[in-house]
Amino acid sequence: MKKGLYILFISMLFVSCSKFQKTLKSDDTAAKFQMATELYDAEKYKKSFRLADQILQQYRGKPQAEKLTYIHAMCSYYLGDYYIASYHLDKFTDVYPQSEKAEEASFLAAKGYYFNSPVYSKEQKETVEAIEKLQLFINEYPNSQYLSEANTLVKELDFKLEKKSFEIAKQYGLISDYKASIKSFNNFLLEFPGASLRGEAFYYRFEAAYNLAILSVDYLKEERLKEALGYYEALQKGYPNSEHLEEATVLKEQLQQELNTFTTKS
Structure with missing residues (x-):
């Protein structure tokens, strides 16, 4: 019984990987958009990012662009690539300032700078930058649900300096x-x-x-x-x-x- 379940799992995994590779190599941007969304929702951020990264430019100016830009940036964040994530999240808030995701994106962009702050014994350029970004967020969203965490992060960074x-x-x-x-x-x-x-x-x-x-x-x-x-x-x-x-x-x-x-x- 266990062996049968194992074989079934391996088969499903193989089919899933084959479908991803097929979509990745195809020219079907709509299929890539759909799969990138599904993979993001399933927390498979590395695969989702690869698909989103391929088609991001092709969706510029289209209705789906906002969602795709958000997914692309958030995948970088969840994968721990905070330099890239902060860059793309900042860009998202610049392009879509009225988005319902703008507040979250602005906070996570600033938090990405926080994660890039080095230990206190090293050069603190990134720490100063992170404080500035977090303070900008606090000023822009004084009633944010993220306000308490943002203030805590600023205090940590201030102590580092x-x-x-x-x-x-x-x-x-x-x-x-x-x-x-x-x-x-x-x-x-x-x-x-x-x-x-x-x-x-x-x-x-x-x-x-x-x-x-x-x-x-x-x-x-x-x-x-x-x-x-x-x-x-x-x-x-x-x-x-x-x-x-x-x-x-x-x-x-x-x-x-x-x-x-x-x-x-x-």
Whole structure:
């Protein structure tokens, strides 16, 4: 019984593949359109895309063009080819702005850019582009059913930019370029006023300032000690419950002792 069912399944599969290949090689655009639609509905996106891609140009300006253009773009999306999908979905919304699928296509085009965003340690051109696309969607469809997800994606991408900027500033400290670290953290705090890593940035900025002051030559030390103490005060005032405050306080006492030696000399 099982063997018979297996043979029947193989036979049906062979017939199905033969029909697809026959349609793919034919000049019958109507048959290709019908099969592309059927395959799309059956979630066989690779085959559907191949057929749709063959006849897309031939349907330009025809009533079926909107549906075919949508299927063609969505197949790319479901196949994970987000660069191509976003391009075609953007094109769909440009050509058919009044389509009932325009909102969905606009969101998925923007989401495709989100999927193309690399890890935070790499160049973030695609991340910036994805944020811009998602923000455009949010502005255009403020009552969209996709609004909550779009906002969530923007927050994720914003954090990626925040994380990259933070890690660059922190890295300067690790390689003992304390001036660059302080400057980078200052830029970070200006660029990301609501950053989740803001408290961490206050601490590592202070730590960099501490190291810069302690290691400075005498004629620069007093000024840098005072500057570092100022960064400590900013940390203490802004983040009194920081997990780094106890450690920072120990460093602050060392700075104060160093500064007292200048006062004693005076």
